[in-house]
Amino acid sequence: xxxxxxxxxxxxxxxxxHARLALCNRDMAELNLCLTKLHCLYxxxxxxxxxxxxxxxxxxxxxxxxxxxxxxxxxxRLSSDLKQQEAVKHAKEVxxxxxxxxxxxxxxxxxxxxxxxxxxxxxxxEKMRFEGLKCMAKAYATKIPVKYVSKILGFAAVDxxxxxxxxxxxxxxxxxxxxMALLPKDSTALVSTPVVAADGIRxxxxx
Numbered sequence: 001x002x003x004x005x006x007x008x009x010x011x012x013x014x015x016x017x018h019a020r021l022a023l024c025n026r027d028m029a030e031l032n033l034c035l036t037k038l039h040c041l042y043x044x045x046x047x048x049x050x051x052x053x054x055x056x057x058x059x060x061x062x063x064x065x066x067x068x069x070x071x072x073x074x075x076x077r078l079s080s081d082l083k084q085q086e087a088v089k090h091a092k093e094v095x096x097x098x099x100x101x102x103x104x105x106x107x108x109x110x111x112x113x114x115x116x117x118x119x120x121x122x123x124x125x126e127k128m129r130f131e132g133l134k135c136m137a138k139a140y141a142t143k144i145p146v147k148y149v150s151k152i153l154g155f156a157a158v159d160x161x162x163x164x165x166x167x168x169x170x171x172x173x174x175x176x177x178x179x180m181a182l183l184p185k186d187s188t189a190l191v192s193t194p195v196v197a198a199d200g201i202r203x204x205x206x207x
Contacts, residue, residue: 012041012049019054023116026123031057052085053115059088060120063095071095087114098124103132107154129153130191133168137188143173143181 019034035058042051055078062071075092082088090109094117097106106128110121132153136144150161162180165172169190171183 009048012038015041016050016054019057020116023057023119026119032061035061052082052087055082055085056087056091056115056117057120059091059095060117063091063098064120064124068099087117090114090117094121098128101128101131101135103128103135104152107152110154125154129164130168133165133170133187134191136182137170137184137191140184142184143175144184145175146172146180146182149182 015034015038019031019038022028022030022034035054038049038054039058042049042054058074059071062068062074078088090113094106094109094113096102097109106121106124110118113121133149136149136152146162146165147158149165150158153161153164155161155164158180162172165182169187171186171190173181173183175181
């Protein structure tokens with residue numbers, strides 16, 4: 001369609017479809033190409049389309065990639081109408097939670113993510129969970145129920161959070177009733193995040 005120089009409502013629908021498909025498949029290169037083309041197509045209001053939905057994806061991508069200058073520029077160019085759309089407002093709140101390291105807010109927003117916002121937020125799970133673990137390890141003086149940690153860090157099940165906590169150096173124990181607990185003070189100096197070494201083998205890096 002680009003070669004044929006067709007830029008109409010059908011073109012918008014096709015690019016939106018392929019952008020969603022790329023997003024679901026985590027094909028960031030294809031997604032960026034589609035978003036760039038859609039930005040041009042949305043310039044002609046007669047083409048219609050779901051401008052708010054895709055503006056939200058652009059905002060989220062900038063936030064996830066820590067492109068704060070680019071993010072501020074994109075937010076500044078949004079029309080008043082776009083700023084009022086739910087997907088855009090949600091994306092702005094998510095971007096703020098990422099910038100400020102507010103992991104609790106981030107995972108609450110994930111639960112109410114509109115459209116495919118949640119798919120992009122998944123790309124930031126590791127970063128926000130690690131931020132949350134570091135904060136809890138420093139802030140709490142006594143045992144923290146793993147069930148609570150799991151909920152705050154957006155895990156679907158406690159078992160998944162236990163594996164993740166152990167892989168990041170957290171020290172676990174249990175309460176008298178047998179419920180698993182995180183030992184924050186013992187974990188503070190040991191908490192680490194997996195990094196990929198030059199040879200592609202996972203290693204751990206203390207923070």
